[in-house]
Amino acid sequence: MQTITITQPDDLHLHVRDGQALQSVVPDTAKQFARAIIMPNLAEPITSVAQASNYRDQILSASQGTGFTPLMTLYLTDKTDAAIIKEVSESQFIHALKLYPAGATTNSDKGVTDLKNITPALEAMQSLGIPLLVHGEVTDPSIDIFDREQVFIDSVLTPLIKQFPHLKVVLEHITTQQAVDFVSQASENIVATITAHHLLMNRNDIFTGGIRPHHYCLPVLKRETHRQALVTAATSGSAKFFLGTDSAPHPQDAKESACGCAGIYTALHAMELYTEAFDNANALDKLEGFASFYGANFYGLERNTKTITMKKEKWQVPESIALGDKTVIPLRANEFCEWRLV
Ligand code: DOR
Numbered sequence: 171m172q173t174i175t176i177t178q179p180d181d182l183h184l185h186v187r188d189g190q191a192l193q194s195v196v197p198d199t200a201k202q203f204a205r206a207i208i209m210p211n212l213a214e215p216i217t218s219v220a221q222a223s224n225y226r227d228q229i230l231s232a233s234q235g236t237g238f239t240p241l242m243t244l245y246l247t248d249k250t251d252a253a254i255i256k257e258v259s260e261s262q263f264i265h266a267l268k269l270y271p272a273g274a275t276t277n278s279d280k281g282v283t284d285l286k287n288i289t290p291a292l293e294a295m296q297s298l299g300i301p302l303l304v305h306g307e308v309t310d311p312s313i314d315i316f317d318r319e320q321v322f323i324d325s326v327l328t329p330l331i332k333q334f335p336h337l338k339v340v341l342e343h344i345t346t347q348q349a350v351d352f353v354s355q356a357s358e359n360i361v362a363t364i365t366a367h368h369l370l371m372n373r374n375d376i377f378t379g380g381i382r383p384h385h386y387c388l389p390v391l392k393r394e395t396h397r398q399a400l401v402t403a404a405t406s407g408s409a410k411f412f413l414g415t416d417s418a419p420h421p422q423d424a425k426e427s428a429c430g431c432a433g434i435y436t437a438l439h440a441m442e443l444y445t446e447a448f449d450n451a452n453a454l455d456k457l458e459g460f461a462s463f464y465g466a467n468f469y470g471l472e473r474n475t476k477t478i479t480m481k482k483e484k485w486q487v488p489e490s491i492a493l494g495d496k497t498v499i500p501l502r503a504n505e506f507c508e509w510r511l512v
């Protein structure tokens with residue numbers, strides 16, 4: 171197949187930062203996606219409806235003329251209570267709350283230290299049908315970094331779901347066979363997003379020819395068997411697995427550093443990368459469900475009406491792109507993509 175046309179997709183997991191950086195990156199997403207779930211982990215996290223409203227205005231102004239819709243989220247802290255959840259349910263534009271175990275990743279320091287602190291909030295979310303988005307890694311430094319997702323599933327997520335069996339949960343950016351199995355076997359209200367980079371790369375890619383800071387993200391890339399399990403899940407046609415890029419821009423100097431930040435920038439060419447992953451698996455017929463239907467179904471959103479067309483045509487990814495007054499290195503910089511957005 172040389173071209174494929176699908177309903178315009180949604181990105182159900184995206185970081186756009188704020189200020190000038192936001193102005194640089196939002197157009198990349200808006201040229202492909204109709205909507206995106208916007209992560210709330212700014213340096214000053216988005217914890218209130220008023221903050222989310224201001225943040226949304228910034229994104230709308232950066233995407234002017236495209237019809238792009240940001241779907242906002244709030245950041246759960248130890249102080250998030252049932253009253254905030256009620257406000258969220260009354261807002262028209264906040265679609266979920268994000269759980270960052272404190273210390274798990276970028277700007278997660280103000281995250282939840284103990285789930286007991288947010289029991290009333292979780293009860294309210296369960297009864298109001300508001301999804302909980304989960305960064306699924308334990309933070310215990312004694313746990314091997316490659317095992318942190320699996321240990322989180324066993325020690326945190328399994329009991330959480332037992333306590334709140336009707337809570338809608340998205341296990342974000344899954345990276346392991348164990349996560350695929352867990353989500354597949356769980357009830358209908360438990361789903362997962364999968365990034366393009368976890369479909370296309372394994373942990374060798376962090377070290378090919380030297381250390382590759384632009385391939386470092388969290389959860390970290392895993393071994394090849396796990397990548398294959400993710401491809402199988404994404405291309406299975408199961409509505410439990412859908413697209414979330416986790417595109418996470420960091421300035422070049424913050425990545426190429428003695429202590430480089432976690433995050434891979436894929437907003438530039440997300441659909442090109444996903445299409446390649448599905449093509450490699452001979453599963454282009456499954457791309458539309460994964461990219462355009464299942465996420466919208468889960469969030470109770472209408473289907474998008476426009477379409478996008480992808481063409482099999484090689485092109486070279488730029489070596490860097492502007493990020494405010496700095497630069498960001500996109501995935502595959504200077505290398506090639508097999509598919510192009512028409
Ligand atoms: O690689 C990542 N980058 N993983 C995350 O969980 C956060 C993200 C970011 O905000 O940079």
Ligand code: ZN
Binds near residue numbers: 185416418
């Ligand atoms: Zn993320």
